[in-house]
Amino acid sequence: MIDELELYERMLTVRQLEEELQKLCVLGEAGDLHFNKGQEAISVGVCAALKPTDYIVTHHRTIAHAIAKGIEVRPLVAELLGKATGINRGVAGEMHFTYPPARYMFTFQLVGTCVPVAAGLAWAVKNFLNKAEIVACFFGDAATGNAQTHEGINIASVRKLPLLLICENNGVAGNIGKEFYLPTETVAERALSYGIPARTVDGNRLDEVVDAAGKAAGYVREHSEPYLVEMMTTRLSWHKQGMPDARSKEEIAELAKRDPLLYEEKRLKMTEAEKKQLVKKVSTRIQEAIAAGRVAPLSTFPEPG
Numbered sequence: 001m002i003d004e005l006e007l008y009e010r011m012l013t014v015r016q017l018e019e020e021l022q023k024l025c026v027l028g029e030a031g032d033l034h035f036n037k038g039q040e041a042i043s044v045g046v047c048a049a050l051k052p053t054d055y056i057v058t059h060h061r062t063i064a065h066a067i068a069k070g071i072e073v074r075p076l077v078a079e080l081l082g083k084a085t086g087i088n089r090g091v092a093g094e095m096h097f098t099y100p101p102a103r104y105m106f107t108f109q110l111v112g113t114c115v116p117v118a119a120g121l122a123w124a125v126k127n128f129l130n131k132a133e134i135v136a137c138f139f140g141d142a143a144t145g146n147a148q149t150h151e152g153i154n155i156a157s158v159r160k161l162p163l164l165l166i167c168e169n170n171g172v173a174g175n176i177g178k179e180f181y182l183p184t185e186t187v188a189e190r191a192l193s194y195g196i197p198a199r200t201v202d203g204n205r206l207d208e209v210v211d212a213a214g215k216a217a218g219y220v221r222e223h224s225e226p227y228l229v230e231m232m233t234t235r236l237s238w239h240k241q242g243m244p245d246a247r248s249k250e251e252i253a254e255l256a257k258r259d260p261l262l263y264e265e266k267r268l269k270m271t272e273a274e275k276k277q278l279v280k281k282v283s284t285r286i287q288e289a290i291a292a293g294r295v296a297p298l299s300t301f302p303e304p305g
């Protein structure tokens with residue numbers, strides 16, 4: 001049974017953590033990170049619909065997926081600050097980290113690359129490990145214009161691999177609009193050409209995400225075949241820190257009306273007092289993690305040889 005309040009808390013953790021990390025980027029204590037603001041319901045909802053033993057592979061907006069898959073805030077922050085106490089001893093950074101104990105397997109800087117690697121992992125899980133687990137791969141809508149995404153989906157379909165494809169469709173690639181990279185109205189309709197099922201849902205509604213991801217994951221597990229779920233969403237942050245948004249303030253304010261946190265607060269009929277209490281609880285955890293990360297020793301590369 002999924003605890004809805006706990007899922008809301010995870011979304012809130014991502015939102016608040018990213019806000020605090022952004023301050024550290026400005027101070028020069030963290031690099032120019034990619035944030036997930038406005039898209040939190042997807043990572044949190046999909047991971048909640050998976051089994052803890054299922055694997056995930058993600059693209060470059062990695063922080064939300066890490067929290068969603070259960071990685072602790074403290075070692076995650078340490079990693080992002082390049083500290084030895086980080087999940088990868090501080091040498092991986094935001095777009096290359098991995099945490100197999102949580103089945104958070106790979107993250108990718110190169111757009112589209114996550115898809116063929118996720119297909120390879122699904123192949124290994126099915127044929128080598130002989131397990132009933134599935135692999136979920138998160139990628140953006142612009143990644144579908146990349147050849148590697150095509151190869152990955154193609155081979156996953158031909159080899160009947162247990163791969164759940166989650167397209168986070170925010171309608172932009174950096175500061176470029178979708179008319180420059182997406183030739184169809186939806187990403188889901190392109191799945192037809194790979195002979196795999198697909199559907200489009202509202203990625204800003206946690207309940208819809210959990211339901212769609214749960215059904216799709218069930219299909220993938222039962223049939224050992226890929227399934228694509230396109231989740232329509234809103235990027236409310238800049239593409240990355242240090243790269244101001246080309247969209248107007250008015251445009252972003254319009255998108256913010258679909259804020260997944262607001263939707264969930266309304267749906268759960270949360271009172272101001274309840275929200276305040278949760279914000280305080282989450283904020284304390286984050287502040288403790290940041291304080292610990294700041295004083296932790298810097299990462300060191302192992303000596304060669």
Ligand SMILES: Cc1ncc(C[n+]2csc(CCOP(=O)(O)OP(=O)(O)O)c2C)c(N)n1
Pocket residue numbers: 060061109110111112139140141142143144146168170172173174239
């Ligand atoms: C192969 C490749 N080309 C270009 C880039 C530069 N780049 C980084 S993120 C990005 C936009 C990707 O858009 P999308 O896949 O829709 O994900 P979003 O950033 O919107 O979450 C681009 C073009 C890259 N990292 N890799």
